[in-house]
Amino acid sequence: MKKTDLAIGLYLLAAIIFLIVPIPSVLLDILLALNISLALIVLFNALFTKEVLNMASFPTILLFTTIFRISLNVSSTRLILTTGEPGNVVETFGGFVGGGDPIVGIIVFIILILVQFMVINKGSERVAEVTARFTLDAMPGKQMAIDADLNTGAITDTQARERREKIQEESGFFGSMDGATKYVKGDAVAGLIITVINFAGGIAMGVIRQGIPMAEAFNKYTILTIGDGLVSQIPSLLISLATGILVTKVSKEADFGDLLVKQLFSIPKVLYMVGGSLIFLGIVTPLSALVFCTYGVVFIICGRVIAGRIEVDDIEEQASMDEISGDEIRKPENVVSLLQVDPIELEFGYGIIPLADVNQGGDLLDRVVLIRRQIALELGCVVPMIRLRDNIQLNPNQYVIKIKGIPVSEGEILFDHYMAMNPGFVEEEITGIPTFEPSFHLPAIWITENQRERAESVGYTVVDPPSIIATHLTEIIRGHIHELLTRQDVQNLINNVQEANPTLITELVPKLLSVGEIQKVLQNLLKEGISIRDLITIFETLADYAATTRDTDVLTEYARQSLKRAISSKYFPASETTSVVTLDPKIEQEIMGSVKQTEQGAYLALDPDKTQNIIHSVEEEIQKLENIGKNPIVITSPIVRMYFKKLTQDYFKDLIVISYNEIESNVELQSVGMVTV
Structure with a gap:
């Protein structure tokens, strides 16, 4: 067993035993001093910890210290009622704080109780409740921000995992703190009740059992009761204060002391105004001129010193930045970083920045996340990180899509406009700025917000600028996913x-x-x-x-x-007959006869004239399919399919070539032509 585990076990076991077994006053003094020490340790740890999660076990610590403090309170109560001698610590606290006067002691004790109940406990409880609520409500937004940073390449998978774990820990911590503040409040209430019992019970025991006069019993047991209450309430107050510090701590960058001094005494003009105000009050009003004018002069001097320090720091920072920049440029290893190529980049002019800036309402980052999810579900492939960056060399509304550092496509949008496309059955044409849809190069027009509703009502397909960019990026990724x-x-x-x-x-x-x-x-x-x-x-x-x-x-x-089931479901709807083009068996024989086998694989050695005749025939046949609004699909025998695809892929980018073995038996096909020469 570890020593730490043994110590914690004995700490809890002692708290349980002290509730049952009487302890001598000497041992009570030692344990009360230990209790005050632990409370101070907890307080200063809470004050100077840089991050609340560094004290993630605070709710448990709070429970342990509470039960230990209550057990000591019970032991001291037992000694007060039985012997009237609870030890040096309790007697000293009661006599020293109250100055030997029970009335003064009662007033001081009541003030202490009011401060703890109405200020610290109540405020800590409310702050913990609100913090827990806001932390839980903010979790989805923080998760989306992490996903956005991950997708844009700003952080790695490991960093994203660490941030997600940290968010979970924070939500668990503040949720626990919301409940732990109830321990603090209950502990204070229990201490107050025990104090009342000590006061009434002690006087009764002194008068009835010990035969002490009423006045003497009142003085003696009032002082002892106040001492016992202070011994228990002061550590309780320290723990309450530590709770309040933890739930209100917002900085993660520096110690609380440094942060407090920096935030209060970092603006010279504030100190000038305060110093001037104090001097004015000291001279004009009957207030002590010596005190107020002295403070005023001190604040003005401090403001001047801080102003000079700020000027020096600015000069040193500028010089340091210039030196660092020069060193970075001169480093030979910086050339290596220039060799890295991002798989996918989306560069855009400064006019498109609002679409990518979350603070300005842009949702382009969220759309990038959805694109990666869509491609993963559709093609079963994980899209690499998509780098988004602005480029001042581009036109303000222009964007460029790069694959492995090479531009493959570009587009331009108009802000405060929508792109309207005619699907072919528009009832009434509307006016706009002519353009082309960047993904499929279809004719379109730019229209204003006022025209949008009318355009949709007459049959136009209307899309906003972010959707145009997202669709364009999706199509480019689809077309180059095999390279990535x-x-x-x-x-x-x-x-x-x-x-x-x-x-x-x-x-x-x-x-x-x-x-x-x-x-x-x-x-x-x-x-x-x-x-x-x-x-x-x-x-x-x-x-x-x-x-x-x-x-x-x-x-x-x-x-x-x-994979013929998947291929059939993609290209051949089950509820309708699909129009296709077939391949002449003679052409298939010529293609197979022209296949040459090498160690590097097979290739076609077809006569150029025959190749051109085949391409011309394919163009004529797929035109028939396009005229009736169908996908250009050519059906071939299995052995010829890959060679025919290689033959035509440079001429017809969207041509679909499928073999008979890739078609389900229940698919209905209709041939509208044959590729022949």
């Missing part, structure tokens, strides 16, 4: 699957495939918009076929076929 999937990300996904499926991962990695090869398969799926959320199915398929081939393109096709 690193080996470390794949390893994290593997670790998540391994927790519930250790056998599968043990068989697959690294015996059959490396992390890099699995990364290539997942990148191929994400590149064509296929969700990798069902990792167990993907990994089991890879484990089935990796023994026969390690070609990541071929393994991707097997994974796609195992």
Whole structure:
């Protein structure tokens, strides 16, 4: 058993024993001195601790000291009533504080009780209640702020976890303090009742049992009762004061003493005004001129000294900052920090800053959090941290989206305007500033707030500037998510699957495939918009076929076929017939005949003229689908699908190529054309 555990156990055990077993007055003196010492230790710890959580165990300490103090109060009461000699500490407190006069002692004791009840206890109880309520109410906002900082890269995962734990600890601490203040109030009430009992019981015992005259009994037991009350109420007052200090402590940066002096005596003009006021009162009024004028001169001198110190500190701080800036520039390791590239960046002009500033009502940070959640649910991939930063080199209302430091798209918004898009069935056109929607490059117009309601009523789709930026950013991430999937990300996904499926991962990695090869398969799926959320199915398929081939393109096709339910539900609604385009078998044979196998993988060696004819035919056929408002989908045989996709991906970015093996049997298809030459 630890020594500290033993000491705490004995402390509590002694408190219980003293409630039952009589103790001699000498031992009571020692324990009362110990009780006062502990109360002072608690008070000064509460005063000088830099953060309230450094005394997170204060509610428990409060309970321990309360029960110990009550047990001593009971022991002293027993000695007062039985022997009339409770010891040196009680007698000294009663005689010294009251000056040997019971009336003076009673008045001092009543004042002490009033201060504790009406000022400290009541105020501490109310502050603890309000603090606990506000701390609990502020928890969701603090959690959202941590998520926003985490998503923008301002803090790491470890720092975010530490902040969340700290928020939980603070809420638990202030909730406990709200209840612990009831101990302080109850302790004071119990001490007052015990004091009344001592007073009445002591006089009765002195007159009836000891035969002391009434006046002598009144003097003796009044002094002893006041001494006993003060011995118990003073430590109680100290603990109450410590409670009030803890629940009102707001600074986490410095000791309370330094903070108090700094806040009261840091503004010279305040001291000048106070000094002048005191000198005026000392000269004009009958107040003591010596005292008031002396104080006034002292405050004016202090103000001048502080003003000079502030000027020196400002000069030293400026010089220090210049020196630090120069040292930072000269450090060779600072070049290394310039080599780091953020996966995703959103840079914007100074006019867009209000959209990202929470203090100005901007919700762009919250939208970034929702984007990461949306992509995770939709594609099963964790989006890296999205860095948001302002760039004064951009136009005020311009923004640029960068992937790995390279701009890939940009846009421009108009503040106090809304973007209205015609979905094709608008009843009446409205006037506005012509523009293009940045995500899909659709024609649109900028309209004012006054036009918004009318535009929506006639059929326009109306969106606000933050939604435009968020949608644009989402589409860019979707289109480049395969580039952002690193080996470390794949390893994290593997670790998540391994927790519930250790056998599968043990068989697959690294015996059959490396992390890099699995990364290539997942990148191929994400590149064509296929969700990798069902990792167990993907990994089991890879484990089935990796023994026969390690070609990541071929393994991707097997994974796609195992995900045919997800692919079918994405592209082929169950309640309707989907229009598609098929591929001429002759073209399929030509493509397969042009496939060349190398150690680095397979590639197409198709004649350029035939390639152009195929591309021209694809363009004509998908135009038919677009004319009837359908997605451009081409159906091929399984063996040809990946080669045909590679052939057309540079020409048709949004073309969907699906093999027959990736379609559920209950899907209804209708061919509206065939790619042929």
